[in-house]
Amino acid sequence: MSTPLVIVGSGMAGYGLLRAVRHVDRGRRVWLYTADDGCAYAKSQLACGLARGKMPGDLVLASAEQMAHRLDASIFTHTRVRAIDRERRVIHTDRGEQAYGELVLALGARPLRPAPLRGNAASQVLTLANLADYRYFRNELDGRRRVAVLGGGLLGCEVAEGLVRAGCEVTLFEPGNRLLADLLPVLCGARVARTLHAAGVEVRLEDGVQSIEQGLEDLELLTLSGQRLTAELVVAAVGTRPTAAIAADAGLAIGRGIVVDHQLRTSDPAIYAVGECAELGGRLFVLHEDIEAAARVLAGVLTGTQARMSWQPRLQRLQLECCPTVVCEPPPVAGEWQESATPRGVRALFHDRRGTLRGFALVGESVSEAARFFGAIRH
Numbered sequence: 001m002s003t004p005l006v007i008v009g010s011g012m013a014g015y016g017l018l019r020a021v022r023h024v025d026r027g028r029r030v031w032l033y034t035a036d037d038g039c040a041y042a043k044s045q046l047a048c049g050l051a052r053g054k055m056p057g058d059l060v061l062a063s064a065e066q067m068a069h070r071l072d073a074s075i076f077t078h079t080r081v082r083a084i085d086r087e088r089r090v091i092h093t094d095r096g097e098q099a100y101g102e103l104v105l106a107l108g109a110r111p112l113r114p115a116p117l118r119g120n121a122a123s124q125v126l127t128l129a130n131l132a133d134y135r136y137f138r139n140e141l142d143g144r145r146r147v148a149v150l151g152g153g154l155l156g157c158e159v160a161e162g163l164v165r166a167g168c169e170v171t172l173f174e175p176g177n178r179l180l181a182d183l184l185p186v187l188c189g190a191r192v193a194r195t196l197h198a199a200g201v202e203v204r205l206e207d208g209v210q211s212i213e214q215g216l217e218d219l220e221l222l223t224l225s226g227q228r229l230t231a232e233l234v235v236a237a238v239g240t241r242p243t244a245a246i247a248a249d250a251g252l253a254i255g256r257g258i259v260v261d262h263q264l265r266t267s268d269p270a271i272y273a274v275g276e277c278a279e280l281g282g283r284l285f286v287l288h289e290d291i292e293a294a295a296r297v298l299a300g301v302l303t304g305t306q307a308r309m310s311w312q313p314r315l316q317r318l319q320l321e322c323c324p325t326v327v328c329e330p331p332p333v334a335g336e337w338q339e340s341a342t343p344r345g346v347r348a349l350f351h352d353r354r355g356t357l358r359g360f361a362l363v364g365e366s367v368s369e370a371a372r373f374f375g376a377i378r379h
């Protein structure tokens with residue numbers, strides 16, 4: 001019997017690849033290893049799950065057993081891959097060794113911890129990066145209302161809004177001078193900040209938390225600006241880093257993530273990487289459309305077609321109910337944002353040096369223009 005295709009990871013990338021392989025090849029032996037419980041779910045539902053008071057089980061689309069049955073694969077849950085022996089084409093797992101014909105790393109990204117953070121309760125800062133985090137966070141939230149959210153990026157804004165909608169009192173800390181600075185130009189970010197504030201989030205720009213001490217009842221926070229306040233929970237949303245340690249230890253090329261070519265192949269021709277752990281042409285995979293597209297390309301490559309991954313413009317709708325926001329991120333080219341604001345919305349257009357529209361961001365009522373601008377970019 002031939003050595004199996006081995007996939008490591010049961011997130012959108014790992015399961016996306018398994019699904020795409022099954023579209024073109026029902027007979028291939030596939031073994032999937034995952035450090036978690038292997039439940040299929042959408043990360044985009046975590047923040048709105050909080051808002052709607054959903055139990056963790058409500059977010060599960062299918063269990064590992066159901067996925068194994070539907071996709072005809074052997075799935076090993078709660079099994080971490082510890083090392084890759086490239087010479088012998090073997091992985092070392094918690095259950096022992098496993099030989100591979102081809103190996104796909106779909107390891108995701110891990111949340112960063114805010115640093116430097118002092119105080120005897122600094123380790124109590126929670127994250128919300130996966131279903132296990134959600135389960136823990138929901139338990140901790142039970143009976144508590146006052147939450148501090150660290151980080152004014154996309155996840156921080158979505159979590160802050162979700163918690164306010166769930167009835168919490170939320171303070172959102174962002175050390176920079178605007179929200180969503182990596183994603184939106186100035187006026188758009190300012191409008192989101194204003195709308196979140198109007199929805200009940202206390203937005204603190206140019207401020208963060210420097211230490212957390214356990215008080216008699218509450219957590220006592222000292223902010224960067226020297227103010228003292230209390231909270232019952234602190235959640236960090238300060239970014240993620242691709243999970244690449246086992247790839248690095250095995251000597252694969254690493255940049256910010258595991259470096260792959262347009263066929264998702266790493267520097268070892270028998271090993272591929274897909275999803276948030278991978279880096280292609282200096283870019284990381286963040287959006288689920290890009291991850292799904294890469295999974296389809298990789299399924300083609302693994303079944304003998306000459307597919308290639310290329311970056312396409314994507315329309316991203318932020319999960320902010322109080323403030324409809326749509327972004328088509330421009331590619332990394334020289335150019336300029338031009339923004340215009342009305343009381344009802346903000347429109348920002350990004351043109352390159354030749355004057356061609358390459359990206360846009362729309363907030364409030366301006367989102368109705370998304371299809372028109374997106375059509376213009378794709379032509």
Ligand SMILES: Cc1cc2nc3c(=O)[nH]c(=O)nc-3n(C[C@H](O)[C@H](O)[C@H](O)COP(=O)(O)OP(=O)(O)OC[C@H]3O[C@@H](n4cnc5c(N)ncnc54)[C@H](O)[C@@H]3O)c2cc1C
Nearest residue numbers: 009010011012013035036043044081107108275276287288
């Ligand atoms: C809260 C949140 C909201 C988001 N919302 C959106 C959104 O609205 N729209 C959007 O486009 N994107 C969104 N994203 C981003 C997108 O969901 C992610 O990029 C995507 O889910 C990543 O999928 P992945 O399979 O690469 O990684 P993950 O889903 O993190 O999966 C990684 C898998 O690898 C396993 N693993 C890791 N190391 C090992 C090991 N050594 N051995 C075995 N298994 C291992 C893990 O257990 C896990 O199963 C969001 C992300 C988050 C965190």
